[in-house]
Amino acid sequence: MSKLSHRTALSTLALIIAVWLIAMALLMNAAGGRAGPGTPLLVLFPPGKPRLEVIHAISRSEGMILRDTALDSAWFVSSVAPGFQARLRAQGAIAVFADLPYFPVILGCLPHNAFARAKRQLP
């Protein structure tokens, strides 16, 4: 078996995964927009934004922090006030994700029960 064949397989796989990740990110972002008030959301701010600024942005969006993550720009948040996702985006959030049954499969880097644990922090 020539290296070229395995290289073709690997590059095809990489291309498929890249397209899939982009599609999933867009869809999960769209799903986040449909989440009702009081639902745990994973909000993503631009990487490199200082931790304190992110906390302020969430606060200005009338949001409540449920849990942090390994990334300073990603937080589990919630709000009972309608229009929370729009306010987060107005404060600079680049994506807002709602829970999905396949979430652990999609983001293997997150603990598989991340959303469940965030939900437990709700009052």
Added chain:
Amino acid sequence: MLRIAIILACLIALVSFGIRATFGLFTEPLPAARGWDREVFALAIAIQNLFWGIGQPFAGALLNRFGAVTVLGVGGALYAAGVALSAFSTTPLELHLTAGVLVGIGTSGASYITVLGALGQIVPPERRAWALGMGTAAGSLGQFLIPPLGQAFIDAYGWHAALLYLAAITASMAAMAPALGVRGAASPPGMRDLPTSEVLRRAFGHTSYVLLVTGFFVCGFQLAFITTHMPPYLTEIGYSAALAAWAIGTIGLFNIVGSYIAGSAGGRYGNKYVLSLIYSGRAAAIALFLLLPPSPITLLAFSAVLGVLWLSAAPTTSGLVIVMFGPRYMPVLFGVTFFSHQIGSFLGVWLGGVLYMRTGSYDVVWWLCVALGIAAALIHLPIAERPLAALEPQKASGAA
């Protein structure tokens, strides 16, 4: 050109296998929205599987007659129409005709089995085993990647729009099909095909082919039983639902690797030996899983091993058909082999339920899987892995 054809063939396999795997996601929302029992939807999926199994040998025969472009194109279009129309089905009969009959027939035309048949014909012998492995691995990858996409569509836009989006993805198969119009060594110009009945008569005249068809029945039995009955079995013996979901995910992930490796290994070490190893490996893994005390590590290790051995029988079985009878009639003969696989699937699911109701446990069927695995490992050994029958196309009268 050939490389692009192989990549697009893999994408067709990915979409075809992946979209089928998303139907389970509609089990709850679709019947609920229409006010039906889930049985209505379950029957549609059962009809779909039946039509796929019956249609596959015919799709193989049509592949030889009309070519991969036509069969995959028409199959993809019917498949997409079935998915789209199931969103508009307002009576159980309509759903059975769309999600059941139409998708089932479309699937047989644009299944990964048809893709393997097309690849067998267009890829030169030295790269054929690799291409068959890659096609199967792409199908496995679709089963792993498309359901989360389907779920995300449902969550973002609702089940009705999700079906239409998935139909659009399905329709892409018809658009990609023309890339498989590459004329391979198996399709020499000016040659006349043998009638399908004659091909089958000659193939079944060889014990090796009968053994291969029998072996693939075991594959279907084991896989369908495990797919359907493993999740409830795991929760029954004390595993959490989350861990059961991780087990299924692990199978899907390792399946991609296993399919690819098996294809390459079959070409290098001999398909029948790899097949024997696959079935004995499954038997050993199941036996160990049943005998060892339940623990998360045992479960995930079992799932990983099972994943590696999951669809790896497909590229090796199709590879063996090509070695024995040549690539020309591989789509028909592998289609028949696959029909045997589907009968095994039906019995695996059905017997799993029946024996559970009679004995109150899945143990009998698990051990039946072990016994069948050992039997399948043994029956592949006497198979003659060499050209068996002169099934080459005949020179057409008057041809140059």
